[in-house]
Amino acid sequence: MFFYKKIDSIKCKKFNLRGTKFNDKRLSFGLYGLKSLETGRLSENNIDTCVAAMRRKLKPLGGQLWVRLNPSISVTKKASSVRMGKGKGPIDRHIAFVRKGQILFEITVLNTATAVGILELGASKIPMRTRFISY
Numbered sequence: 542m543f544f545y546k547k548i549d550s551i552k553c554k555k556f557n558l559r560g561t562k563f564n565d566k567r568l569s570f571g572l573y574g575l576k577s578l579e580t581g582r583l584s585e586n587n588i589d590t591c592v593a594a595m596r597r598k599l600k601p602l603g604g605q606l607w608v609r610l611n612p613s614i615s616v617t618k619k620a621s622s623v624r625m626g627k628g629k630g631p632i633d634r635h636i637a638f639v640r641k642g643q644i645l646f647e648i649t650v651l652n653t654a655t656a657v658g659i660l661e662l663g664a665s666k667i668p669m670r671t672r673f674i675s676y
Contacts, residue, residue, distance in 0.1 A: 552629055553614050558582075558638045568676050570607040571647030573656040575663060578670040582636045585612045591666040595646065598659045604650040612637040645671065 558580055568574045588610055599606055612635040619630035639645065646663055650656045657673055664671040 551615065552617050552632065558640060561640060561642045566642050566644070568644065568647055568674065569609075571605065571649040572676045573650065573653070573660060574647040574674045575645045575660045576672045576674050577639050577641060577643050577645055578672055580641050581639055581669045583610060583612070583639055583667065583669075585635045585637075587667060588612060588637065591646070591663045594666055595648070595659055595663045598662060599648065599650070602650055602655065604648055604659075607647040609644050609646065610637045610639070614638060639669065644674075 566576070588608070592606070592608060595606055614636050615632045616634050616636055617630045618633035623630075645667070646660065648656055648659060650659065653675065656675075660673050664673075
């Protein structure tokens, strides 16, 4: 499992995320990146499978991967057979909110064609539309 910066154990309120991410549209670390084209939520499992698949392809090439997501928002869930009331329920999973235009992953590889292939593999593991960008 991939370890993230900080995951809070507090229970968050439910809210809707709208708008475009303006300050996160440029590549900071790598030469190629994966940019989201829609707003949504990514679970910790989605991010982990995407990172594992891309690292598997990058390791023999000597490339580097940067993850620009941090699933720090906790989601609670109560069992289906529980009656109304009695509180909010325990924390079930952690998610990361993704805005339109946000950079999700960055990689550095020697060849552009291999970078496109690796990032397309990562995009196939994510349930939202993305676009390949380069420096």
